[in-house]
Amino acid sequence: MIYKFGKDLPNVHGSVFVAESADVIGKVELKEESSVWFNAVIRADLDKIEIGQRTNVQDGAVLHVDPGQPMHIGDDVTIGHQAMVHCKSVGDRSLIGIHAVVLEGAVVGKDCLIAANALVKSNAVIPDGSMVVGSPGKIIKQVDERMKSMIHAGALMYVQKAKDMMSTLEAQ
Secondary structure, eight states: OEEOBTTBOOEEOTTOEEOTTOEEEEEEEEOTTOEEOTTOEEEEEEEEEEEOTTOEEOTTOEEEOOTTOOEEEOTTOEEOTTOEEOSSEEOTTOEEOTTOEEOTTOEEOTTOEEOTTOEEOTTOEEOTTEEEETTTTEEEEEOOHHHHHHHHHHHHHHHHHHHHHHHHOOOO
8 A cells, every 4th residue: 555644755766566454654756667575565654765776575564764774776676575764775786685684874785685684783884796695784795697687687576577567467
């Protein structure tokens, strides 16, 4: 569902898929061909959340912000199932893994991989191309070209999945 909060109504491009059980609340901008999957929550009741083109917010993920701390998620980003994202930004073509947590004020660069179950601490700065694993998260290596291609292909696959959902999904 798409919810107005106070005077703020989400700005959702017509090509975006939002699952019926997902909640998009307040000052949210969802750009072209992005998708918000089942039971995901994007709650921009305290500041703005901007989500770039072809970005997917998978099932059960939660995005939220603090007052005075807007969030920018880049293009071609994958936010994995049940990830908790409360950060300042995630750069283009990055992947936030299943159950990963990215805390307030953190900045994740472009072409990063935040592994499943990783914890990115408050105000951490993750440089472009970094792979982060563990809790607390540690940079273990640079993402190679093969992995960058796989991350980008995954984001594009979700664009097609979203188109399929919009054209064929039927409640019974």
